[in-house]
Amino acid sequence: MRSEVHAISGATYDDLGDGRVRVHxxxxxxxxDWEGRWEEGDITRADPHLLQYVGGPDLPPGVDEMAAQLDAAREKAAQEEAQQQELSAGDLAEDAYTGSVRDPRYGVRNMIMAQGQTTVAKYVGDPGRETKKGPRSKGISFHEVLAGDTYPERIPPELWEDSPMPGGVTRVPTVRFTSKEWHDLEVEKLWKKVWQYAAHVDDIPEVGDYIVYDIAHLSYIVVRTGENEFKAYNNACLHRGRQIREFDGKKATEFRCPFHGWCWEIDGSLREIPSEWDFPEVREDASHLREAKVGTWGGFVFINPDPDCEPFEDFIGSLPQHYAKYEYEKRYKQMHVAKVIAANWKITQEA
Structure with missing residues (x-):
């Protein structure tokens, strides 16, 4: 029976057989049980990964190559340790420069005594294999892991979906990280046309609460207009283009431009034009703040500035099914941490 000690909690996980694990x-x-369901005892939470490792079903013979390599490496290390114990202290001399052990009978062992590390296997590398969707690892695929599951019928269909991205390496020119021209193209082709996360519902919990969302030189006001209703407007007055709001706010009843006082309701409709008699032809053009599309999922509020964009539901696709068991709509935002980094956004995103 398998037994492992958790590296962080120090609890011991013992295999009881029949897929059951005792944590003590x-x-x-x-x-x-190995799938994480509690049965009895005062410890009611456990590491699901270690439960599966200790009590879960083994992969078919020949499939778990990593386990076979580890077993062979452990056996080799045990043999070397047994041989080491047979040597007397006078037979060993530590190399003062490398810290390795010099054995007159076995030569220099790949054992770094100072660091307590042992080289148990030689790195071979993975040359990969060609598939219809491009190069992939030569090892077992994720689909093959799923196919070997004891209960494949319990696997959510979303996990069987394949990546839409082709395999292999694509070289990206460095100019895409440094060019002003490329940045401007991203603003026009990406940020003005893509669904993007702008706020969490906990950022604006009450009607009238709003945040200012900035991306590149673009700015938007994202406001809660009802219990489960959100709007997003271009953060620019329709009179002279002055930014309407510079900071986040609470319980707003209107959005009034600080320049000349033009004012709109939080639903975007026009409330007031001071000295309206002096602007006889603008009421229709200024009757409503310019809106961005809004979509929500799991407490996250997304906006898309493009009025002709794809529906939000098409954009997120099967994401809700992948994360259904986490019930994000029942979670809350405990804190917000942000950092300004002097770098192109793609560098920080990919880091």
Missing amino acids: KGESYGIF
């Missing part, structure tokens, strides 16, 4: 530390214990 001190006087406390808990019994779980």
